[in-house]
Amino acid sequence: MLMPQVPFDDRGLAYGDGVFETVLLRAGAPVLWDYHHARLVKGCQRLNIPLPSMEQLIASWQSPPTAELEILKLVLTRGSGGRGYATPDNSHPRLMSRRTPFVVNADRWHEGVNVRLCQLRLGHQPLLAGIKHLNRLENVLARQEWNDPSIAEGLLGDTDGWLVEATSMNVFWQQAGTLFTPPLSQCGVAGTLRAALLDRGVVQEATIALNAIHEVDRLWVANSVQGVWPVSKLLSETGATLQTWPLLGQDRLQEISHHLLGYSPTSR
Known part of the structure; x- marks a missing residue:
C-alpha cells in the first residue's frame, strides 16, 4: 500500500x-x-x-x-x-x-438484474469526458436516488436526453443483431472493458435517447470488475416497469467479455 x-x-x-x-x-x-x-x-x-x-x-x-x-x-x-x-x-x-x-457476484451473470432510470442528468464537459477523474459528484447524487437492494444499477442520460452510462458501469444494447454502446465525447467514463470490446469490433458506438432504451432487443450493464450483467427488468424514475427481457442461454457479449476478464462462463 x-x-x-x-x-x-x-x-x-x-x-x-x-x-x-x-x-x-x-x-x-x-x-x-x-x-x-x-x-x-x-x-x-x-x-x-x-x-x-x-x-x-x-x-x-x-x-x-x-x-x-x-x-x-x-x-x-x-x-x-x-x-x-x-x-x-x-x-x-x-x-x-x-x-x-474480491468475490464476484456471479448470480447476476446468470439471473440478470433490475435497473432503473435516474432523474439526474449529466452535464457536458468534453475536456473531462471519458477519463476517471476524482470529482464523481454526479454519480454520487444519482446513486442516492434509490435504496432498493433489488435494483442493481441506474441509467444516466445527459442534458440533451441521450443515454450515456450507468452510475458505475457502461451500458450496451442489441438491436437487429448488432451490439451498441453510447459515445462518450461529452461526458461519462470510458470503461476499460468497453474499450477492449470496441477495439475488437464486438460493439460499435451509437446514440439512443434515454426514453427509448426500453425499445431495444436486449440490454446489459458491464465493467471490468463485475463483468457483464444482462438486464431483465427496466424501471422508470418512479419505479414503474417499462420493459422486461427474457434471459437467453447464448450471450455473445458476456462470453467475449468474460473471456477477456478471465471469468469462467459456468462460475457460480
Whole structure:
C-alpha cells in the first residue's frame, strides 16, 4: 500500500484534482492493464498532472496476493500546494493504492438484474469526458436516488436526453443483431472493458435517447470488475416497469467479455 494517509492540503481531497483507476487483479496480475494505463495517461494529460513512472505503478501490485481475485484501487492526485484553484508551479503528484480481496457476484451473470432510470442528468464537459477523474459528484447524487437492494444499477442520460452510462458501469444494447454502446465525447467514463470490446469490433458506438432504451432487443450493464450483467427488468424514475427481457442461454457479449476478464462462463 502506498501513501495511506492524505494531508489536509492535498488537492485531490480539496478539489477532486486527480484521477483514479479500479483494476481487477487475478492471482496478483492486473487484468486489462494496457487499457487502464492508457486511460490513466489520458487523464493525466487532460489535467496536466505528471504521470507516475511504470515502476511506481507496478510497485502497487508487487506484494503477494491475498486472494485469487483482488481489487486494486489507484488514486493519483496533483499533490499539495498552489493557491486556491491555481495549481503549483511544480507539482509533486501523490500516488496512493489499496488492494482488497474480491468475490464476484456471479448470480447476476446468470439471473440478470433490475435497473432503473435516474432523474439526474449529466452535464457536458468534453475536456473531462471519458477519463476517471476524482470529482464523481454526479454519480454520487444519482446513486442516492434509490435504496432498493433489488435494483442493481441506474441509467444516466445527459442534458440533451441521450443515454450515456450507468452510475458505475457502461451500458450496451442489441438491436437487429448488432451490439451498441453510447459515445462518450461529452461526458461519462470510458470503461476499460468497453474499450477492449470496441477495439475488437464486438460493439460499435451509437446514440439512443434515454426514453427509448426500453425499445431495444436486449440490454446489459458491464465493467471490468463485475463483468457483464444482462438486464431483465427496466424501471422508470418512479419505479414503474417499462420493459422486461427474457434471459437467453447464448450471450455473445458476456462470453467475449468474460473471456477477456478471465471469468469462467459456468462460475457460480
